[in-house]
Amino acid sequence: MRKWKTALVLALTVMIAFVFIACGKKRQAVIKIGVNAPITGDIPKVGEGTKYAAQMWLEDVQKAGGLKVGDQIYPVELAIEDNESKPDSAVKGNTKMISEDGVLVIVGPQASKQAIPAGGVANDYQTPMISPWSTNPDTTLNRPFVFRGCFLDPFQGPVVAKFVKEEFDFTKAAVLYDVASDYPKGLAEFFKKSWEEINGPGSVTAYESFTTKDTDFSSQLTKIKDSGAEFLFTPQYYNEVALIVKQAHELGFNNPIVGSDSWGSAETVNLCGADCHGLFFSTHYAAAGAQGATKEFIDRYQQKYGYVPDDVAALTWDAMRLAQQAIESTGGLSGDIKKDRQAVRDQLAQIKDFQGITGNMTFTEEGDPIKCAVIVRISEQGQFEFYKQVCP
């Protein structure tokens, strides 16, 4: 009994002593940046790319000793929250980063189904948020504090339609897209609209869909082939692209297949092989043909993590840099987090001609960037070759 009591008293004394020592300590001012990423759940690869790009950025900043805002240098911390690829977790993550961690700006979430609800939270708490990957207009609509780092669907659809018309002079198109995924669906709709504007109604002869995680597209492809389409537009991610292209060839569909920026990953060629050679897609970022800062980023990333970064990593990198530029150009932080968030938001909205690795950006009223698109051809060696540039 005595032993227990002695131990307890001793422990309490030590603790109280610590309390008194701690009293004199002051909290140091740091800049915290939140990252809301789908590290677990359906799309762990997207989460990993986000995390790695953010950590690479942090390394750079730490090497420089911190962020210099006005005439003071602040240390930087990342608060990375896993949104499990679920909307409620994304909302929770944002609330936590805003109210507990006191972040100045949030980068992420990536997919629209998390970015839309999370953007609502960020906007309510007047905290700037940049979603690098979300293409749904609702993410930034009527939300002055929410920005995005990628194209909107209405832009890329017409680009592809115009390109195909000019290049091949086709009149009959087929579309195959994932109906349950936001990005492909939006892009498919806008492509259909602009293709029919150019070639008249009925020129999209097959408009077929499937559901996320499907791997067999034979039924849809048979229908597409049967419809007499001259080419197929499929705005899918690289893992599905490999399957679609291979199955199309196996079913005897040998017409051109055209894609969107979601093809822009080195994995496309890895998984698809010779089947994908000679195909075109539109993008903002061409890994193989990259030059300057883009190439530097790709090389560093590959050296560090062992594979060529996806578009999501590049877009996250740009979003981090955007946040950095906005923070730096506030000209000094007041220490009052609310005021500082407002200041960062104002700076973000004013950014003009930001030199990103995924292209130059200027934000519109709605918080969407204006960028140029490039058309890339996959060469016979499996390299991404710059083919043409298209600006809105």
Add this chain to the structure above:
Amino acid sequence: MELLKAKTLSSPVAWRSGIRQAFADVPALAWLLGMLGAVLIEYLWGDTLAVMLYLPKVPPLFGATLVLKKPLLFPWALLYGLLIYVLPIGVIARVSAATANRVAKALERLPVSVSALLHLVLLYAVLSIWTENSDYRLQVSKLIMIAVMLTLSINVINGYMGEFSCSHPGFMALGAYVASVLTLVLFKDNRLFGPALLPESLGPFLFPLVLFIGGMAAAFGALIVAIPSFRTRGDYLAIISLAFLFIVKSAIENIEWVGGPRGLGGQPHWSTLPAVFAGMILCIWIINNFVRSTLGKALNAVRDNEIAADAMTVDTRRTKMVAFMFGAFWAGVAGGLYAHEVRHVTPGSFGIQMLAEILAMVYFGGLNSVIGSIVGAVSISMISEILKPLGLYKWIVVPLILILVMIFRPTGLFAFRDFNVRKILRHKG
């Protein structure tokens, strides 16, 4: 006597029983008073203490979020918990026990609802003061309460009636969509449905009605599963309910005017703490009464032996239908609350992943038990919140915990327990 006391306090086990003895006569009322005191103390001095203890902020979930992120701070969070929660609750509960017992005794002469109401008011006060401190805390609490409703409602079907229903996310989706469409049509100007029909200020008052209609929609949807259940059971019903889940998801994806696969957003933020709290309490109260009623006992009879139940004049068809509709109704209400908390719903989020989570909660907590559902929902939500920093490994640790629980307590932690309000609120000394 002195010797005996010395002996009993000489080991940790004895300490524990000693503590249990010391608090044996503390009624629920006194505990609630203690909690009220603790949260008030935190509200007033929590921040100051947190600064003293090196903590960056008041630890939002008892330091749980710190364990893995900043383990060095965790002892301080523990100390904080000890000073802010454990000590005040213990002291106040002990001191007020005598008075509280007298009050509880007096309340026992009144109808139980009066006493329950008093306790609930206190509980609500505790919650609202506790969540005042941090919005993260508030949100986590609300989502946990919604999870409690879901878990309870699936327990009616999977626990009390003993079917293996997989359609719960589907019911929830129906409720969420119907409630969202109603609020958007009636109270909000938006892109999909045009201008609002009623002033938005009316909204919060009509919100319960909206939730009710959402719940009813889910209940009618449940008929699709309930009617085939007249002729089939168990495994076949499991896949009927699974098919229902796929059908609901695919149907919503094809209805363009509710946003299709892109989802429906822009719901007003009406799932406030009082709304969710009231929803959860109503759900617990009504489901608890339901399962203790004759109809509830009929459910158990159908589960244990349908033919025998039929022979004993149980109307098995009606029982099954009512259970399905009842479970679905509350899932729909929970869905409506969820939609107005997250403020954006997509059909994709009501899928297999959510099903696995709900099933985990109900089987972890315990079948056929209201307490079990509450425990299951709270603990699974908390565990996954605590382990989040583990990243991928979280999804190895959480399933392992569940497997261990299943192996050592195959029916869950608190299965087959009665939830007796009178007993809980009783005076104890």
Add this chain to the structure above:
Amino acid sequence: MAFFLQNVINALQWGSFYALIALGYSMVYSILMLFNFTHGDIFMTGAYIGLGVATALLALSGVMGVVVPGWLLLIFTIVLAMMLTSLLGVLVERVGYRPLRDAPRASAAITGLMIGIILEYSNLAILGTRRLNFPTLIETTTYTVGGVFFTNKKILIVGIALLLMLALHLFIQKSRWGMAMRAMSFDYQIVPLMGVSLNVIAPLTFAIGSSLAAAGGILYGMAYPVLDPFMGIVLGWKSFVAAILGGRGSILGAALAGFLLGFIEIFTPMIFPSTFRDLIAYSIILLILTFRPYGFFGQAHSTQLRL
């Protein structure tokens, strides 16, 4: 006509996977009366094991400088992967199901579900988040007959699947072990008293079911060469639908229902807009079960099982 025949071929291939996976569900189901919800993820693991074996074999033949024909490699891969995956099946039974044999069946379903999640995330943790490419063992050749396109892979897949089903059928009907399994499926509480040990038969069932899933996984890898740790979830749940639809514990029923599900999923987008695929396909399943509440070959009495 060519359009129709083309879709028949598509459906045969797609149905083979459902049928192979559904068989595993059905086997475990008929003997232990359990849903083995790990099965979809065992299928996934089988595919990854197949990938590992195939890569190792290719590397080995490269090092030794021998040109091994593709079909031989394929056979080796399938056999080795089936063996390795059956060990996994036995392990799953030992860890997740045996301790719960007397527990409510739903609890075992939950442990199964959880082991599945562990398999998925262990895979992610070990192999990283990259999607892996299944190596090409057999070069694709495309044939055309009257406008209908098919490849040598398609014939191989359907052929191997049918062969495995036949082998399973013979094993269960003709061998002593098969007889023991059939006996066990009548009543797993009484038959052990006759000297057939449930602790032998249950692991055997899991081993056979898992090896079929592994074969399915490799064939799947040949047809759809992009592997993903979550690929077993949807496929697994849908095959579960097929297994039950066939009638509880009926091998023939499970195989037929697997092919039926394949046909429904391929033919619905052929006739209706493809966005309605799941809606229509599962409404059909729901209708079938409403009017045939015990599946195709199931019987109303739960103890009357057949294998």
